Amino acid sequence: MPDPILLHPSDDVVILTAKEGGVPAGHKLARHALAQGRPIRKFGQIIGYATQDIDAGEHVHSHNCAIGAHDRDYAAGTDLEAARAAIPEAAPATFRGYRRADGRVGTRNYIALCATVNCSATVIRQAAEQIRASGILDAYPNVDGVFALAHGTGCGMAAEGPGWDNLQRVLWGYATHPNVGAAVFVGLGCEVMQVARMKAAFSGTGQERFHGLTIQDTGGTRATIAAIRERVEALLPEVNAVERSDCPASELTVALQCGGSDGYSGITANPALGVAADLLVGQGGAVILSETPEIYGAEQLLIRRAASPEVAGKLLARIRWWEGYTAMHGGSMDNNPSPGNKAGGLTTILEKSLGAAAKGGSTPLADVVGYAEQVAARGLIFMDTPGYDPVSVTGQIAGGAQVVVFTTGRGSAFGSKPAPTIKLATNDRLFTSMPEDMDLNCGDIVSEGTSLARKGAEILAEILAVASGKPTRSEALGLGDHEIVPWQVGAVM
Structure with a gap:
């Protein structure tokens, strides 16, 4: 049986890579005994608190772990220099795009x-x-x-x-x-x-x-x-x-999305997409991370690499807005994860967010923009959107994203127009069971030991190919006409 995965030396849990004792793959086992009330760490961060005493080797999930306070030591900008050093240098890449009269470049027409x-x-x-x-x-x-x-x-x-x-x-x-x-x-x-x-x-x-x-x-x-x-x-x-011509990769703005996440999402596809995002930022391009309720509990990691105090303040203001918004409607920021997420091994929104934020890579947070606002800056951009995928992607495309990359562990039948969606499977089972919906498999990071660096380069190559006209699986299926859902805020009168 494959060994469980330990993501950080300080973690209290390991992740199963195969079903063990009735506990599904992607779920967590305790590394050691955990007393009731003790914080539980994964990714080196708090994902919840033990609601009862937990024995070593016991399944850790919704029955014995619940959300609580998370790390709010925002320390804006303290990781900025390390984030700047994480921007990779590479020979300029190109794709075949449609150059518009205003100078912008399209990947579709x-x-x-x-x-x-x-x-x-x-x-x-x-x-x-x-x-x-x-x-x-x-x-x-x-x-x-x-x-x-x-x-x-x-x-x-x-x-x-x-x-x-x-x-x-x-x-x-x-x-x-x-x-x-x-x-x-x-x-x-x-x-x-x-x-x-x-x-x-x-x-x-x-x-x-x-x-x-x-x-x-x-x-x-x-x-x-x-x-x-x-x-x-x-x-x-x-x-x-208009005809396609060679255009620099710096012209690309790519939307980063995840949906139907599972316990592998934060281990395989999301961090691999983060590597690809860093590579594109190194080319001078832009990537848009979004879904504010689904970075809750990981916002401190983004704030610490904010390019300026103003950028950090904008993200923190959106977090506070969402806390008030959910409370006003009688909800909680832990309404997420969904039943499917929990079946896949995700227990709290803190755990889900830490894995979701990995899509944004390691480079500086260059700017924070409102829903569907035009993205002008280059680098990693955060757009304030709900976590509901169609609403979030609608905002990212309206903001200028010409390609969407969407990771999923449970499976998704999502597609988008006019920006094509590339879907990444987090595990081998999904890639095999939904072959007509998945563009790339990231499950081999666990099953075959493929490095995140290699997979990230593969993802960037696929982005450039799709930007040059290669059809995605969702395009071949005709998806995208019914997934345009603007975010409705306010009274319906």
């Missing part, structure tokens, strides 16, 4: 149909389906397709405030995304989310690439679908005219 309100969601979806079924796209090889940005809001909401801000940033971010060659906004006509107001808010940036119409002014549902098709057909030759 889509036409976006954007609903300003739920009332126009069906119209854009039917228009997109009809365009795909017509076969007209076959004549335009440089166009990756037409996708529908449909959502469940846009009216019955406050005309200002965080909910409004989130939605307009998502709509504008998708419509002007470097992976989008042209966009058509479609509204009902009387909704709160008006295109004209959005255009004014963003001072016209990117307006040359989008068009707009409303159902009320166009003559109803069928007439609007026909008008959308006519508009797209007119746009296709222009969008198709």
Whole structure:
């Protein structure tokens, strides 16, 4: 039987690599006796507290371990020099991307149909389906397709405030995304989310690439679908005219995600993705870590390598906001992990967060941005988002991510447009059981002793290949049209 894994000399637990005595792989066993009330460490950090006496070799999980206080010795910037030293040096890498007129680079070339309100969601979806079924796209090889940005809001909401801000940033971010060659906004006509107001808010940036119409002014549902098709057909030759060319890897912004995590996530795929993230930062690129509730308990590690006191303060402010937000709604920051996470071996949000934060690698935290805000800085960026994957990825893509890398241990059927999603399996079993959904296997880090350095280089190579046009598994399955979910904050009125 393979030996259990000890992640840090100070840890109180080891992780099973094979089922033992009824305890599944990925779960924890106590290294020594633990008295009730004692903190339990994994990754060298507190993940919870013993709720009863635990014997050496006993299974440590939800029945005898619960959340409690975690390390809040933030000491902003104390690890900054070490983080700067962690930025690797390498020969410049390139990929084959679409260079836009504004200088940004796309990894895909889509036409976006954007609903300003739920009332126009069906119209854009039917228009997109009809365009795909017509076969007209076959004549335009440089166009990756037409996708529908449909959502469940846009009216019955406050005309200002965080909910409004989130939605307009998502709509504008998708419509002007470097992976989008042209966009058509479609509204009902009387909704709160008006295109004209959005255009004014963003001072016209990117307006040359989008068009707009409303159902009320166009003559109803069928007439609007026909008008959308006519508009797209007119746009296709222009969008198709752009061609791929060699572009530096520094132009890439990559979203880092995890979902359906298990006990292996923080051991294999997440730290390997962290290595790839460091490599991309070394190229001058940017990576976006997010899911604020899922770095809770690990935020101190990011704050200690913040590039400035201002950056550290911004992250701490978001942590405090989330503590208040969950309390206001009668929840807890430990509502996470999910039942699937727990079945995979994760016990508390502190444990899950420490593994999730590993995706961000070791380089300085360069900036903290709000949900769906445009990412301008290079390096490791943190974006404030919920932990719910579709909502989080929607914000990252709206912020400019041209590729998404998504780790999973339990399995995921996630995909995204216009930025393709690369899925990494944390274990061999998942890679074997869901072969059509997983792009790369990271389980060999445990089963074959593959180094994190080697796997991180493999992940970066896959990112560059996908950025150059290689289809991902989720793209081949047609995923991505129904996973666009803007973060709704505020009352529905």
